[in-house]
Amino acid sequence: MLITVYGDRVRAARILRRMKSSDVAAKLGWPASKQTRLEYAERSYLHPAQLAEVSQLLEFPEKYFQQIPPAALAPEDLLFRAPVATPKKEKSYLAEFARSVGEVLEWLDDHHRLPPVKIPALPSNTPAAQAASEVRRSLGVGDSHPIPHLTHLAERAGVPVVMRGSTRSVALHDPDEADYEAVTEKHLGYSARVGQHGDRPVTVIRANHSWERVRWTVAHEIGHVTLHAQGINEQSEEQASLFASELLAPARFVQEELPSHVTLASLTELKLKWGISLGALITHLYSNRLIDSERFETLRRQLYTRTNSSTGRSWGRDEPGWDAREVEKPRLLVTWMERCLGFAAPNAVSQLSGLWPSDLIASMVSGQREKSLGGRERPTQKRRPASNVVELAAWRREA
Ligand SMILES: [Zn+2]
Incomplete structure (x- = not known):
């Protein structure tokens, strides 16, 4: 009896394991061309023993390879401009990771509908102030107010955020790759549209x-x-950055609070x-002409040359207020x-x-809050060294 296997799945698992196609073939003891054919065929038929070997090598359950794969997500579909030196395999990895997140989300959405997407999609040339104002409305925060917990509000407005922890265990197949992420991943984040309909x-x-960095x-x-x-183009990074500062700190309200010096x-x-x-903030003020170029240069010079006495690094790295909020x-x-x-x-979750x-x-959930306080959870489930009184108060605030 032969078993139907989806080539796309084999390729996805191999990329998520950061393995080369030829290495997989070598380890399975078959010609490289067979591996390529397997990955590029929509469907192939393997002996149960062969499927077991593939599953063991790639450390994905056999069932994974037998399920119809979710909609493709190519590196070009990622909403970020990778630094020029980013290798193609890195972009493929990021795309496959986002696609897996999308598949997990769809699975959960089948059980219980995820929050509907409220964050608007606007033309890319929408002025930053207008776009930020519309997004703030979708988050339920007025223009004149600071945004308290941006990540939670974004998630509530239908954009799940995954904070990717270290995936070292994934890279162990190749010792050269073990420090790969730490060394070469220069970007801080990326986005994509996932799911069957890409919505x-x-x-x-x-x-x-x-x-500061996480919020921004x-x-x-x-x-x-x-x-x-x-999709993205040459201007996208700058547009997203102008937007980010404007979203966090609308220039026309910040202006009212600026001292004369x-x-x-x-x-x-x-x-x-x-x-x-x-x-x-300094860049934001300058690009909105709220400070002149001389002040801009002076402030930047001060920020990047002074030393933060409590960390020993420059204020550019650890700014004043670096420890004033939780990540x-x-x-x-x-x-x-x-x-x-x-x-x-x-x-x-894996077993189920x-x-x-x-x-x-684990790499999808490692950066999440350990136990969320919302939804159906009870306050006693929250692991926190504080007393019950505090926990209940915190729970009420968030419930
Ligand atoms: Zn970007």
């Missing part, structure tokens, strides 16, 4: 210790989701109020797993699905 925006960001990256990615539904100290207050880094963490994926399945432990290996699920 679910998803944002993937790299885990990062800087709350999420804002930048919402810019891509909003402005680049039709702008200093790093006065900007730090604004930074903490609006939740935007000094670096981004935002997404929670939609974990919340939905708990809501639909009753748990979010990668092992259990029968499709995705647990380390892949």
Whole structure:
């Protein structure tokens, strides 16, 4: 008896394992051409023993290869401009990762509908102030108010965020690749539209210790989701960046709070109020002509040459206020797993699905808030060293 296997699945699993097609063939003891044919054929027929070997080598369950694959997602479909040096295999990996996230989301959506997408899709040349204002409306935050937890609001408005943790276990097949991500991944995040109809925006960001960077990256990615539904071009990065700063700190409201002599100290207050880094704020003020080029240069020079005495690094790296907020963490994926399945432990989710290996699920949920407080959870389930009184109060605030 032969078993039907989808070539696309074999290729996806191999890319997610960061393996070369020829290496897979060598390890399976068959000619490279056979592997290529297998990956590019829509369907192939394998002996059960062969499928078992493929499954074992790629560490994906046999069932994974037998299921009709989700809609393709090519590296060109990713909404980000990769640094020029980004190798093609890296882009393929990022595309396959987003596609897997999309498949997991669709699976969960079948159990319990995900929040509908409220973030608008606008023409790419929409002025930043207008686009930011429309997005703020979809998030339920007025223009004159700081956005409290951008990541949660984005998720509530239908854009799941995945904070990708270290996937070292995935790279162990090739020791040369073990440090690959740490060394070569220069981007902080990317977005894509996933799902059967390509209508679910998803944002993937790299885990990062800087709350400023995470918030700004999420804002930048919402810019891509909003402005680049039709794809990206030469201007996209700048458009998304202008949008990000405007979303976090609308220039016309920040303007009202600017002192006549702008200093790093006065900007730090604004930074903490609006939740935007000094670096981004200084550029934002300059591009909106709220400070002149001389002030812009002076502020930047101060920021990047002074040393933060508590970390020993420049203020450009660890800005004043670097420890004033917690890093935002997404929670939609974990919340939905708990809501639909009753748990979010990668092992259990992997087993129940029968499709995705647990380390892949782990890399999707590792950056999520450990236990979300929303939905049906009870406050006692929250692991926190604080007293019950505090937990209940926190729970009420968020419920
Ligand atoms: Zn971008």
